[in-house]
Amino acid sequence: MLAILVIAQVMSVANANLIAVALPPLSADLDASGAQEQWIVDAYVLVLAALLVAGGVLSDRYGRRRAMLTGLTIFAAGSLACALAPSPEVLIAARVVQALGPPLILPASLAILTASVSDPLARARAIGVWGAGSGFGVAVGPLIGGAVVAGLGWRWAFGVNVPVALALAAATPLFIPDDRPARAAHRFDVRGALLVTAALGALVFGLIEGPARGWTSAEVLASFAVAAVTLLVFISAERRHPAPLVDLELVRRPVFAAANLAAATILFATLAVSVYISAFLQTFRELTPLETGLALLPLGGAVAVLAPVSGRLTAHVRPRTLIATGLLCAAVGALLLSRVGGADGPGDVWLALLLLGAGAGVALPPTTATAVSAVPSARTGMASAIHNAGRQVGATLGVAALGSIVVSHAAHGGAAAYADGLSVALVVTAGLLAAVAALTLRLIPRR
Structure with a gap:
C-alpha cells in the first residue's frame, strides 16, 4: 500500500517541473511561441494549486480509494493527450486535463495513509516516506525528464505516465482498503x-x-x-x-498555521533552486538536460534519504525541533549556494544543494505529521488538501518572486549577471527560511 501511495505522490509532483527539460525539442517540433512555452509549464501548476482543497473534501465525502482511482484515471488520460498533442494549443489544454488528477490523488493518498496506520511510530515512519515524495519529486523531476527525453524523445516525457498511472489504478483496489464514508448531513x-x-x-x-x-x-x-x-x-x-469546505477555526490555529507555513517555505526554496540552477547550468555551462538532472541529484537524494529518518524521529523528537533544525539547515545551504559565480559548475554547488536537500528532508515529514494530527480523522482529507495546496502555492511563489530577482539581474547579460541575480535571490531565501524557523519555535509548543 505504501509503495502505491508514494509512487503516486512522486509522479504527481514530478510532473510539475520535469517538462521544463523537454521544452526545447517540444517547441521546435510544435513551433510553440515563448508565451505558449510558459503556459505548457504553468497550466499544470495553476490547476493543481487551485483544486487541491476541493479535491481533499471530495475524497472525505465520497471515499478516498474512489478519489485515488478517479484521479489516476484522469491523470493517465491527460498524459496520453499530452503525448499525442499535434499543436501547442492542444498540449496546453491537455496539461489542464492532466492536472485534474493530482488534486484527487494527493489528499486521498495522505488521508489513506493516516487512517490505515494506527500505531504512532509506524504512522510517523510511513508519513516520513510519503513526505519524501513531494520534495523528492520536485528535485528528481529534471533528472527523470532529462533521461526520458534523451532516450525516447519529448512525447515520452508525458507518455511514460500512462502505464505507471494505469498500473497504480489497477493495484489500488487490490492493496488499499475500501472506505465508505457515512452519508453527509449537508x-x-x-x-x-x-x-x-x-x-x-x-x-x-x-x-x-x-x-x-x-x-x-x-x-x-x-x-x-x-x-x-x-x-x-x-x-x-x-x-x-x-458544512464548510475549509474549517476556518483550524486555519487560525497557530500549530496548524506554523506547520503549513514551514512546508510552503521549504517548497518555496527547493523548486526555485531546481528551476534556476538548472537554467544556469544549461544556459551558461552548456550541460545537457540529463547532466543537469544529475547535477541536481544531491538535492533530491538528501530528501529521499533523510525524510524517512525524520519520519521515524517524529515519534521520539519534538516536531518543532525537527522543523526548525531542517529550516536552519536549508538556510545554511541557500546561503552557501548564494556564493555561486559566473564560472562555477556542478562541482561548485553540490555541497550547498546537499545541505538544502538535507534541510528539506528533515523538515517536511514533521510538518505533514503536525498538520494532519491537528484535525479529526474524518477531516484528514481536508487537512492534507490545505497542506498540499500550501506547498504548491509556496513553490509557485518561490519561482515567481525569486525569478523576478534573477531576471532583473540577468537582463544585463552574461553568466556573471545571472549568477549575481541568483546570489541575491538565495540570500533572500536564506533569510526567509531562518525567519520561519524562529516563528516555528514560537508558535509550536514544546509538548
Whole structure:
C-alpha cells in the first residue's frame, strides 16, 4: 500500500517541473511561441494549486480509494493527450486535463495513509516516506525528464505516465482498503469550492505571470485584486455554511498555521533552486538536460534519504525541533549556494544543494505529521488538501518572486549577471527560511 501511495505522490509532483527539460525539442517540433512555452509549464501548476482543497473534501465525502482511482484515471488520460498533442494549443489544454488528477490523488493518498496506520511510530515512519515524495519529486523531476527525453524523445516525457498511472489504478483496489464514508448531513459546499478555486487560481496566475508581464501590469494587479476580493467573499460564505469546505477555526490555529507555513517555505526554496540552477547550468555551462538532472541529484537524494529518518524521529523528537533544525539547515545551504559565480559548475554547488536537500528532508515529514494530527480523522482529507495546496502555492511563489530577482539581474547579460541575480535571490531565501524557523519555535509548543 505504501509503495502505491508514494509512487503516486512522486509522479504527481514530478510532473510539475520535469517538462521544463523537454521544452526545447517540444517547441521546435510544435513551433510553440515563448508565451505558449510558459503556459505548457504553468497550466499544470495553476490547476493543481487551485483544486487541491476541493479535491481533499471530495475524497472525505465520497471515499478516498474512489478519489485515488478517479484521479489516476484522469491523470493517465491527460498524459496520453499530452503525448499525442499535434499543436501547442492542444498540449496546453491537455496539461489542464492532466492536472485534474493530482488534486484527487494527493489528499486521498495522505488521508489513506493516516487512517490505515494506527500505531504512532509506524504512522510517523510511513508519513516520513510519503513526505519524501513531494520534495523528492520536485528535485528528481529534471533528472527523470532529462533521461526520458534523451532516450525516447519529448512525447515520452508525458507518455511514460500512462502505464505507471494505469498500473497504480489497477493495484489500488487490490492493496488499499475500501472506505465508505457515512452519508453527509449537508450538501457539498459547491460555492466554497468555486470561491477558493477562483481565489487560488487568481493568486497563482498573478505569481506566475508577474515576472513576464510586470508586477504593476493591469493583468497582474487585477488578478491579485480578484484573489483578495474572492478570498474575503469565501471567508464570509464559509462562516455561514453548516458544512464548510475549509474549517476556518483550524486555519487560525497557530500549530496548524506554523506547520503549513514551514512546508510552503521549504517548497518555496527547493523548486526555485531546481528551476534556476538548472537554467544556469544549461544556459551558461552548456550541460545537457540529463547532466543537469544529475547535477541536481544531491538535492533530491538528501530528501529521499533523510525524510524517512525524520519520519521515524517524529515519534521520539519534538516536531518543532525537527522543523526548525531542517529550516536552519536549508538556510545554511541557500546561503552557501548564494556564493555561486559566473564560472562555477556542478562541482561548485553540490555541497550547498546537499545541505538544502538535507534541510528539506528533515523538515517536511514533521510538518505533514503536525498538520494532519491537528484535525479529526474524518477531516484528514481536508487537512492534507490545505497542506498540499500550501506547498504548491509556496513553490509557485518561490519561482515567481525569486525569478523576478534573477531576471532583473540577468537582463544585463552574461553568466556573471545571472549568477549575481541568483546570489541575491538565495540570500533572500536564506533569510526567509531562518525567519520561519524562529516563528516555528514560537508558535509550536514544546509538548
